[in-house]
């Protein structure tokens with residue numbers, strides 16, 4: 001029977017790599033991270049995404065409970081936990097046979113590409129939602145895998161790691177990275193998400209172009225944190241290189257269908273597109289000459305140099 005006792009045994013006997021002499025801590029650290037997010041409510045359904053929240057929580061535990069002889073790599077346990085029979089992967093469209101054949105996927109980007117989410121046995125998910133059995137399972141992991149680290153764990157548990165990354169970035173006013181800082185895929189994913197989230201919050205979740213603002217009950221929103229000068233070329237995560245835009249206007253901005261002038265007014269070149277709008281929806285072209293919605297603090301207004309670079313790149317005069 002798949003009851004608490006069954007999973008306590010499973011957690012105590014995780015199949016981990018011992019080739020280097022000491023057991024690899026990846027799997028127990030990933031499980032602790034998942035459990036924390038379930039408790040926090042950021043994992044509400046039995047769908048475990050490789051989200052910035054999960055990755056940053058994994059990195060938090062790794063920094064304090066991980067080992068020096070192993071490489072911190074969330075992709076490893078996220079894939080290999082399937083060998084412990086309670087952890088399963090749900091493929092993205094087109095990757096069904098890859099996942100079914102258990103083809104090894106080694107990189108984080110590869111996994112994010114191929115896997116929609118991981119899920120655990122229904123019985124286990126129910127146990128993890130229950131505070132008492134959850135505490136028992138945490139205790140099992142700590143006692144088995146980190147027996148001397150119980151105090152460290154208590155200190156770390158429920159310290160919101162993704163929030164901390166955002167806070168640090170926010171205090172710095174953003175960052176410009178050099179190439180060497182972008183070699184750790186996991187950190188790149190987390191930092192990118194932090195930048196985007198902060199930019200969106202500076203615009204109070206509104207599209208700077210059209211004002212659209214939709215927030216779901218679990219506080220997801222429809223607006224993107226966009227880069228004015230593309231990150232791939234400039235690695236510029238300063239907030240004045242950001243702009244909050246809905247999907248349509250993000251797409252249009254990235255293709256030069258509109259620019260923004262030095263007075264923050266929308267410029268729509270006459271020669272880029274034709275449009276038909278449903279009734280009551282304002283056509284894009286009608287926004288020509290209107291000021292975008294700006295952050296409340298002038299320090300976070302889009303940088304004029306970046307806006308001018310964008311106009312030049314797309315020939316908007």
Ligand SMILES: [Zn+2]
Nearest residue numbers: 207210246249
């Ligand atoms: Zn919009």
